[in-house]
Amino acid sequence: MAVELSKLEERDGIHYLEGEKEPYTGEVVEYYDNGKVEGKMSFLNGVQHGEEVWYYENGQIEIQRTYKNGHRHGEFITYFENGEIEDRIVYIDGKES
Numbered sequence: 001m002a003v004e005l006s007k008l009e010e011r012d013g014i015h016y017l018e019g020e021k022e023p024y025t026g027e028v029v030e031y032y033d034n035g036k037v038e039g040k041m042s043f044l045n046g047v048q049h050g051e052e053v054w055y056y057e058n059g060q061i062e063i064q065r066t067y068k069n070g071h072r073h074g075e076f077i078t079y080f081e082n083g084e085i086e087d088r089i090v091y092i093d094g095k096e097s
C-alpha cells in the first residue's frame with residue numbers, strides 16, 4: 001500500500017516514514033486537493049528506485065522518469081499538457097548521456 005509523500009522524512013539523503021528507524025521501501029503517492037493523483041514514485045532502502053510519474057490535473061502525464069539506487073537512470077521525459085513530448089533526456093547512473 002502506498003503512503004503519502006508528506007509522511008516521509010529525509011535524513012542524510014535517506015527517506016524514512018515519520019518516526020521510523022528503518023529506511024522506507026515501497027510506493028509513495030502525492031494527491032491534488034481534488035483527490036486525483038499528482039505523482040507517484042518508488043523507494044528501495046530509503047532511496048528512489050524505479051519509475052516516478054507526475055501528472056497534470058487533467059490526468060495527462062507531465063513528467064516520467066526512472067531511478068536506479070537513488071540516481072536518474074533511463075529516460076527522463078517531460079510532456080506538454082496536451083500529451084505531446086516536450087523533452088527527452090537519457091541518464092545512465094545519474095549522468096546525462
